[in-house]
Amino acid sequence: MGFLNQFKPIFWDHQSTKSGPFKSLFDFRSLWRKRVILLVAVALGPLISLAIFDHMVTRYDAEQEIHLRTARLVSNSRRTVSFFLDKRKSALDFVLKHHPFEILIDQEHFKVLLTDLNATIGGFTDLGLITTAGDQFRYSGPYDLMDQNYAGEAWFQEVLEKGIYISNVFRGFRDTPHLVIAIKYQLDGNDYVFRATVDTERFNQLLSEVTPGGNGDVFLINSQGVLQTPTRSHGKVMDTIELPIPEYSEHTRVIEVVDKTGERFIVGYAYLKDTPFILMITEQKSVLMAPWLKTRIVIITFLAIGMFGILLVIYFVATHLVTQIFTADLRRSQTLREVEHTSRLASIGRLSAGVAHEINNPLAIINEKAGLLKDLITYREEYKKDQKLIVHLDSILASVERCGSITKRLLGFARHLDVTIQKINLRAVIEDVLGFLTKEAEYRSITVDLRVDETIPDFETDRGKLQQILLNLINNAFAAMQDGGTLDVRARPADSDMIKISVTDDGSGIPEADLKKIYEPFFSTKTTKGGTGLGLSITYGLIQELGATVEVESEVGVGTQFLITLPLHHTRKE
Amino acid sequence: MNILLVDDEQELVSTLAERLSIRGIEADWTSSGEEALVKVTDQAYDLAVLDVKMPKISGLELQAEMEKIRPELKYIFMTGHGSERDFRSGSSDTRTICYLIKPVNIDILISKIKEALAR
Numbered sequence: 221m222g223f224l225n226q227f228k229p230i231f232w233d234h235q236s237t238k239s240g241p242f243k244s245l246f247d248f249r250s251l252w253r254k255r256v257i258l259l260v261a262v263a264l265g266p267l268i269s270l271a272i273f274d275h276m277v278t279r280y281d282a283e284q285e286i287h288l289r290t291a292r293l294v295s296n297s298r299r300t301v302s303f304f305l306d307k308r309k310s311a312l313d314f315v316l317k318h319h320p321f322e323i324l325i326d327q328e329h330f331k332v333l334l335t336d337l338n339a340t341i342g343g344f345t346d347l348g349l350i351t352t353a354g355d356q357f358r359y360s361g362p363y364d365l366m367d368q369n370y371a372g373e374a375w376f377q378e379v380l381e382k383g384i385y386i387s388n389v390f391r392g393f394r395d396t397p398h399l400v401i402a403i404k405y406q407l408d409g410n411d412y413v414f415r416a417t418v419d420t421e422r423f424n425q426l427l428s429e430v431t432p433g434g435n436g437d438v439f440l441i442n443s444q445g446v447l448q449t450p451t452r453s454h455g456k457v458m459d460t461i462e463l464p465i466p467e468y469s470e471h472t473r474v475i476e477v478v479d480k481t482g483e484r485f486i487v488g489y490a491y492l493k494d495t496p497f498i499l500m501i502t503e504q505k506s507v508l509m510a511p512w513l514k515t516r517i518v519i520i521t522f523l524a525i526g527m528f529g530i531l532l533v534i535y536f537v538a539t540h541l542v543t544q545i546f547t548a549d550l551r552r553s554q555t556l557r558e559v560e561h562t563s564r565l566a567s568i569g570r571l572s573a574g575v576a577h578e579i580n581n582p583l584a585i586i587n588e589k590a591g592l593l594k595d596l597i598t599y600r601e602e603y604k605k606d607q608k609l610i611v612h613l614d615s616i617l618a619s620v621e622r623c624g625s626i627t628k629r630l631l632g633f634a635r636h637l638d639v640t641i642q643k644i645n646l647r648a649v650i651e652d653v654l655g656f657l658t659k660e661a662e663y664r665s666i667t668v669d670l671r672v673d674e675t676i677p678d679f680e681t682d683r684g685k686l687q688q689i690l691l692n693l694i695n696n697a698f699a700a701m702q703d704g705g706t707l708d709v710r711a712r713p714a715d716s717d718m719i720k721i722s723v724t725d726d727g728s729g730i731p732e733a734d735l736k737k738i739y740e741p742f743f744s745t746k747t748t749k750g751g752t753g754l755g756l757s758i759t760y761g762l763i764q765e766l767g768a769t770v771e772v773e774s775e776v777g778v779g780t781q782f783l784i785t786l787p788l789h790h791t792r793k794e
Numbered sequence: 795m796n797i798l799l800v801d802d803e804q805e806l807v808s809t810l811a812e813r814l815s816i817r818g819i820e821a822d823w824t825s826s827g828e829e830a831l832v833k834v835t836d837q838a839y840d841l842a843v844l845d846v847k848m849p850k851i852s853g854l855e856l857q858a859e860m861e862k863i864r865p866e867l868k869y870i871f872m873t874g875h876g877s878e879r880d881f882r883s884g885s886s887d888t889r890t891i892c893y894l895i896k897p898v899n900i901d902i903l904i905s906k907i908k909e910a911l912a913r
Contacts (some may be wrong), residue, residue: 583897589805
């Protein structure tokens, strides 16, 4: 959390003290959230939509491409297998039509016939002639199947019915996988069945030459789902396939199926006409889609990086925006408070002036009456020797004078509010300011040492502003000093109609890092003591308005010196 | 040496006159601006010591009226406001000697009176 706190906006924990109907306008966290949501929606919404759309379209295209390629492969393979079977069927038909019965049933010729067929067409294991009773009365081949009876075999009954028959692959009497092509043959009113066993090895070899993608398999099944040719991953010959048997279709079709392990397969199939076979090509979809997926991962990775970048930009833009509003509001509030404070001070100043004036008149009467009493005593012989009376009267007159100086200072302070350029005596101005802090200096045993060079002439400036500058600097010095400290206020002439006024304290000093920031608005180290951070900022502004400059030197633990260089001739700055 | 003291505070102006009298300076006094104008008309004064802020007619207005009657009359002002600005506004008039801030020191007043009469 410490790391995340570094990124927390400054307004995040701000508790608004505002109330009323517009309170929500000052909920900066909510303001930030709304900006972020809006920017995210505007920036990422179209991007994400486009990415999803592109993902769907390219996946659909990739799947269609796979389906098309699989369908083409199935069609080609079907033609190859059909051609293989048709070729052998036609060869047998040719033999029957062009050999007289007497020659065909000749045992020696029958053996030669097998040799000739394998030499020209190839792929035959044996040949046989069977009567309608199922007796094989001629046989040519490697097995001892002469006089074998097939009357009970299903294929035999089917060939008698349909005239031609191509069997499933089956084990039969020879106990090896094979398939049979049988043709019914009629001569002299008698039916015979001409049977040939096709070499399934040749058949298997034919299919193994087809190379589908995606760890694919090409094989034949019958309508019961029994494998007619070996496979790589779906079982051996005569096993039942675990995939569902595809529904009948006259044309090549491509479907998607899921096996028991959850693996998704692209299955292309075609029913071979006039045979019990279904040609199937199975391909693992995950393997086929891998190239597409790889491309997508690259694109998604770039997209994610891009989105992260956009989110960062949104975060910083929204934070910057709301921070500016927050800072502006903070400054507005502080300024309002300052204006309110200044206004209150102005009212107090005017009130003081009014009170001072009203007090001055009765004070003047007391002064005159006491003065008259003293005159009477001084000028009449009978009272002249009564020193006690004179002491008391002098005490009254001294008190009146003291009250007079207080009222004069109050009147002088009230006049600060007027922006006027007037001729001032620098020492008097500084003494006026120090007068406000005399009591505090006494209570805290702070020694104030004022030295104003006598050669400094009276000069024109804005008395109020100069007094406020000095008051702020001296106030700050008092705040920084321990009880018993020393404050030096010096004024001396400088080059070319300038004077230098320095305010030096032996207080806590300002750290070097803070020195650059002391004139910034709202920078304060006294926030817990009610500091607004505006005092030096205002002071700096006033110094500039007087056409003056200010320098500061400070050492922590030693003290601070503010040095103002003020022109003796005022030029008004707008 | 004819001096007229004018201040709406009768206690102040009468006492001030008495104190001047003790010091050998006879001064006539009044607490009303209107009465002051009558006195100025009737008698040729050399110097008028006027309070700035008075009811009905202020010290500055009184000065303007008096100047019409006695153009040679000189003036010292006393004020509870003690404003240098007021002084600046009247300083171009060579007949105005000074502004004294209340409460007034009698010795300073006498020195200013002497300065006025010496001019």
